Amino acid sequence: MFAHIRKPDFERLRVALFRGQPDAVPLIELGIHPSIKQQILGRPVLTLADDAEFMASMGYDFVKIQPVLPMDISSSQSSSLSGGVDRSWAPEHGGLILSRADFEKYPWPKISDISYRSLEEARAGLPEGMGVIGQYGDIFTLAWEMMGFENFALASYEDPELVNLLMDKIGYLVYSMFETMAQMEWVDALWYSDDIAYSTGLLMNPVFFRETLFPWMKKMGDLAKARNIPFLYHSDGILYPVMDDLIACGVTSLHPIEPKAMDIKEVKTRYGNRLSFCGNIEVDLLVQGTPEEVQQQVLQRLAELASGGGYCLCSSNSIPDYVKLENYIRMVKTGLEAGIY
Numbered sequence: 001m002f003a004h005i006r007k008p009d010f011e012r013l014r015v016a017l018f019r020g021q022p023d024a025v026p027l028i029e030l031g032i033h034p035s036i037k038q039q040i041l042g043r044p045v046l047t048l049a050d051d052a053e054f055m056a057s058m059g060y061d062f063v064k065i066q067p068v069l070p071m072d073i074s075s076s077q078s079s080s081l082s083g084g085v086d087r088s089w090a091p092e093h094g095g096l097i098l099s100r101a102d103f104e105k106y107p108w109p110k111i112s113d114i115s116y117r118s119l120e121e122a123r124a125g126l127p128e129g130m131g132v133i134g135q136y137g138d139i140f141t142l143a144w145e146m147m148g149f150e151n152f153a154l155a156s157y158e159d160p161e162l163v164n165l166l167m168d169k170i171g172y173l174v175y176s177m178f179e180t181m182a183q184m185e186w187v188d189a190l191w192y193s194d195d196i197a198y199s200t201g202l203l204m205n206p207v208f209f210r211e212t213l214f215p216w217m218k219k220m221g222d223l224a225k226a227r228n229i230p231f232l233y234h235s236d237g238i239l240y241p242v243m244d245d246l247i248a249c250g251v252t253s254l255h256p257i258e259p260k261a262m263d264i265k266e267v268k269t270r271y272g273n274r275l276s277f278c279g280n281i282e283v284d285l286l287v288q289g290t291p292e293e294v295q296q297q298v299l300q301r302l303a304e305l306a307s308g309g310g311y312c313l314c315s316s317n318s319i320p321d322y323v324k325l326e327n328y329i330r331m332v333k334t335g336l337e338a339g340i341y
Contacts, residue, residue: 001040001057001058001329002057002058002059002332002333002336003056003057003059005059005333005336005337006024006059006336007056007128007129008055008056008060008061008062008127008128008129008130008131009023009061009129010061010062010129010130010131010188012024012026012061013026013028013061013062013131013189013312014131014188014189014229014230015309016276016309016310016311016312017189017230017232017252017253017276017312018230018252018276019252019272019273019274019275019276019309019310020309020310021308021309021310021341022309022341023340023341024336024339024340024341025302025306025311025312025313025335025339025340025341026060026061026312026313027058027059027060027061027312027313027314027332027335027336028060028062028255028278028312028313028314029060029064029314029315029318029319030064030135030191030193030234030255030256030314030317030318031064031318031319032318032319033318033319033320033321033323035321036319036321036323036325036328037050037051037054039325040054040057040058040325040329041053041054041057048063048065048118048121048122051063052126052127052130053127055130056127056130058332059332059335059336060130061129061130061131062130062131062132062133062188062189063122063126063130063131063132063133064132064133064134064135064191065118065119065122065132065133065134065135066118066134066135066136067114067115067116067118067119067134067136067177067180067181068114068115068117068118069109069113069114069136069173069174069177070109070113070114070115071108071109071173073096073142073145073146094148095145095146095147095148095151095152096146096147097146097147097162097166098147098148098151099162100161100162100165103162103165103166103169108169108173109173111173111176114173114176114177114180116180116181116184119132119134119181119184119187122186123184123186131188131189132184132186132187132188132189133187133188133189133190133191133232134177134178134181134182134184134187134189134190134191135190135191135192135193136174136177136178136192136193137174137191137192137193137194137234138170138174138193138194139167139170139171139174139194139213139216140167140194140195140196140203140204140209140212140213141194141195142170143163143166143167143170144203146166147163147166153204156204156208163212164212167212167213168212171212171213171216174216175216175219175220178190178192178219178220178223179223182223182224182226182227182229187229188229188230189224189229189230189231189232190220190223190224190229190230190231190232191231191232191233191234191255192217192220192231192232192233192234193233193234193235194213194233194234194235195234195235195236195237196209196213196235196237196239196242197235197236197237197238197239197261198236198237198238198261199236199237199238199258199260199261200237200238200261201237201238201241202237202238202239202241202242203237206241206242206245209242209245210242210245214242214245214246214248214249217233217246217249217250217251218248218249218250220249220250221249221250221251222250224250224252225250230252230253231250231251231252231253232251232252232253232254232255232278233246233249233251233253233254233255234255234256236256236258236261236317237258237261238258238261238262239254239261239262240262243270243271247271247274247275251275252275252276253275253276253277253278253312254267254271254275254276254277254278255277255278255279255314256278256279256280256314256315256316256317257277257278257279257280257316258279258316258317259280259282259316264277264279264280264301264304264305265304265305268305268310268311272308272310275310276309276310276311276312277305277310277311277312278311278312278313278314279312279314279315279316279317280301280305280316281294281297281298281301281313281314281315281316281331282297282315282316283315283316283317283318283320283323285297285327286315286319286323286324286327286328286331287322287323287324287327289324289327290327291326291327291329291330294327294330294331294334295330295331295334298313298330298331298334298335298338299334299338301313302335302338302339306339306341309341313331313335313339315331
């Protein structure tokens with residue numbers, strides 16, 4: 001749709017993710033619902049080639065690809081894994097794992113069960129200039145979903161050994177995916193996603209994350225650093241109490257700077273010499289606003305954040321199926337036309 005405005009060039013995105021100023025402000029998204037892609041492309045997006053065609057036609061410089069971990073937690077009523085775009089109820093009370101016995105009998109997948117088929121397909125070729133972002137996440141989120149958040153929170157005090165076992169088991173599986181993706185020379189960036197905060201504060205004490213999650217993230221960050229590729233991190237909510245921890249993990253770019261949680265201008269002022277930033281176009285506005293209001297917010301963000309580089313334009317979370325199509329298109333079009341340095 002907008003390929004005539006901007007051709008894919010992953011170097012543009014790479015420069016911005018490393019806090020530099022490319023030729024134009026890149027576009028990025030954690031997820032775009034398949035129904036949105038279908039409406040725009042005119043057919044279902046069923047293959048990697050379809051997805052790459054969609055992303056290139058919209059002016060994106062990348063495709064984001066996840067490995068497939070065959071792990072069924074449906075009986076916990078969990079949300080979709082790893083930054084997906086489907087919606088379901090996250091458990092608070094009941095869970096699959098409430099004891100050491102539950103942990104032992106759960107049918108944990110093996111590393112050899114993980115599929116990298118789509119990532120291997122990307123090796124064969126994408127539209128010229130387009131790069132690959134390898135993405136997965138949810139060590140913390142998957143752990144508490146498997147227990148139910150209330151049980152998980154109580155167990156972190158009453159049975160920390162069980163919580164540590166669960167975090168380490170999931171961490172081992174997720175880290176193995178990043179280790180494999182980092183070995184693929186055609187993977188140009190790594191993206192870890194895991195919500196650890198509300199709009200009013202962290203979900204757990206910072207000490208908990210420093211002991212159980214951030215060590216795994218640091219290992220992922222080290223993989224990206226060794227390759228000299230960007231390491232993105234997604235979490236909603238207010239992250240000030242652990243911002244230095246995230247930077248110490250090797251995070252180079254923070255997504256999505258949820259507007260009701262953190263003022264992105266303040267975040268850039270405080271951390272712009274150490275991080276780049278992605279996001280901040282309010283999803284609620286994309287759902288309920290007008291195209292003119294969306295355009296106004298995009299222009300405002302570009303005026304506030306584009307100078308000096310280190311900013312990528314996208315929504316404040318992802319593009320769900322209930323976003324107004326005309327608003328999403330206006331956000332992208334405005335960014336492509338106005339985000340030129």
